[in-house]
Amino acid sequence: MLNQALVQDVIDEALKTGGDFAEVFVEDTFKDQLMLLGGRIDTSLSGREFGVGIRVYNGFHSAYTYTTDFSREGLLKTAHHAAQAIHGESQIQPQKFQVEQASIIHPIAQLPQSVEKTRKASVMKNAADIASQYHNSISQVKVSLLDEEQNVLIANSDGKFVEDQRIHSRMAIAAIASNEHDMETGFYGPGAVRGFEFFEDLDLNHYASEAARIAVTNLGADPCPSGKFPVIIDNEFGGVIFHEACGHGLEATSVAKGKSAFANKVGERVAPDIVTYIDDGTIPNEWGSINVDDEGNKPQKNVLIENGILKGYLVDQLNSRIMKTKPTGSGRRESYRFAPTSRMTNTYIAPGESTPEEIIENTEYGIYARYMGGGSVNPATGDYNFAVNEAYIVKNGKIDKPVRGATLIGNGPKTLQTVDMVGNNLGHGAGMCGSLSGSIPVNVGQPTLRVSEITVGGRKEDA
Known part of the structure; x- marks a missing residue:
């Protein structure tokens, strides 16, 4: 992507004012985004993004600059700007590069850029047809497809020089069910580090039907009651509540500053x-x-x-400098425009010994959160609130009627303490996580589990 001699000169320039570490991050990304609405492709966006980020440290202080000018003059100028923010006495000699190609532990069969858009559109249309035909109350279906090929080079003054290729593919299916009085949406968004084979292997009947089923179920649901109840949270994307309420509090981004519970x-x-x-x-x-994180680890x-x-x-x-510990392969960033920081990858609660059926049978009265939605959290305190996309009342050990408008409100560390049953059906769900270093792909996961008590906010029917 850039030759070693030029990268070495950029690192030397970044260290001129006394920095004790310098890093170059080069990115060349190809991306396709398609959206199908009303049975036809409504939007088709393709693009290529190329840029270089340069970071320099002095002790606990760092400076970061980036550019899309990859000429020698442009790169040295950008490195010079980063160096000007650092003033130290270090006179380190950068180590000789140890060139490596990241080990491919996530094999790819079909690179997305090699596949015609007509093939991608055909998969999207099949998903839309399945969702549309699920029930006569389905009034609209939107299907989005994303595939991305990101090629990166990471080099630093410690001698690291590693190149990597990252492939991401995802489909998002949103179905709207409506009647004379109301409208509800169901959503499913599977994704993987795979090429076009991911879409060919995808169980469209499952994902498209589930998106439609959620919408139809909510359309006929009663308002969720408010109060403090035992809450059973289903597997897969149910893990988002612990991703947000606990996972972010375990990232060094907040821990190193003492701003984590x-x-x-x-x-x-x-x-x-x-x-x-x-x-x-x-x-x-x-x-x-x-394959490697965005610091080459x-x-x-x-x-x-x-x-x-x-x-x-x-x-x-x-x-790791502040905390006096080793990096854990957790330095991640959205693109060259962001300096990396500690982030999650696939974060999950390990499976326990209970079956989902046992968890439900042992709940006299509570809420069953089958599919979680979005939410927010304060990492310093762990306080959170989350929407539930599909929920049910549990009565006498059985799932009862569906309810809508449920919100879970609580504190992450306290909720973690009140998990009293953990199932054996671990599943993962794809999502995007936003933080200081931008928006990145993450998995959240867990088996079905029960929390002994969470505050549940409901919603009243319109008068």
Whole structure:
């Protein structure tokens, strides 16, 4: 992407004012985005993005600059700007590059750029047809398709020089059910680190029908009651509540500054012994998986909480200096426009011993959150609120009527402490996570589990 001699000159320029570490991140990305609405392709966007980010450290301080000018003059000028923000006494000599190609642990069969858009459109139309035909109340279906090929080069003054290719493919299906009085939406958005084969292998009948079923179910649902109840959260994307309410609090981005409810608690009990919480970027072809992180470090399976005991954090290179620990392969960024920081990959609660049926049978009265929606959290306190896309009342150990408008309100560390049953049906769900280093693909996951009590906000019917 850039030759070694030029990259070395850029690193030398970045270190001229006394920095003790410099890094170059080069990105060349191809992306296709298609949207089908009303049975026809409504939008088709294709693009290529090329840029270079340059970062320099002095102790705990860092500076970051980026450019789309990849001429020698442009790159040296950008490195010079980064250096001007750093003033130190270091006179380090950059190490000789150890050139490597990232190990491909997520095999790709068909590169997205090699596939004609007509083939992509055909898969989208099939999904739309399935959802549209699910029920006569389905009034609109929107299907989006994204595929991305990101090629990167990461080099630094410690001698790292690694190139990597990342492929992401995702389909999002949104179905609207409506009647004379109301309108409800159902959504499903599977994704993977795979090429076009992902769309060919996708079980469209399942995903498209589920999106439509959620919409139809909510259309006929009663308002959710408000109060404090036991809540059963289903597997797959149900894990988003712990991603937001706990995962972000375990990132060094907040831990190193002492702005996390989990800071300085390694070795302490933070959950019941049935809870083990893991971040693993090595799971083959999962949406949040990586070959190397955006600092050139290999991903690993990071056990954050083991049998209820806090074991560690997700740590990037800069925060590893502050925390005096090793990076965990967790430095990630959206693109060259962002400096990396500690981020999640595939984060999940490990499976337990209960079956989903046992969890439901042991619940006298509560809420069953089958599909979670979006939400927000304050990492410093762990306070959160989340919408539930599909919910049911549980009565006498059985799933009863569907309810709509449910919101879960609570505190992440406290919710973690009140998990009292964990199922054996681990599943993962694809999503996008936003933070200081931009929006990145992540997986959230868990088996079906029960929290003994969460505040549930409901919604009243219109008068």
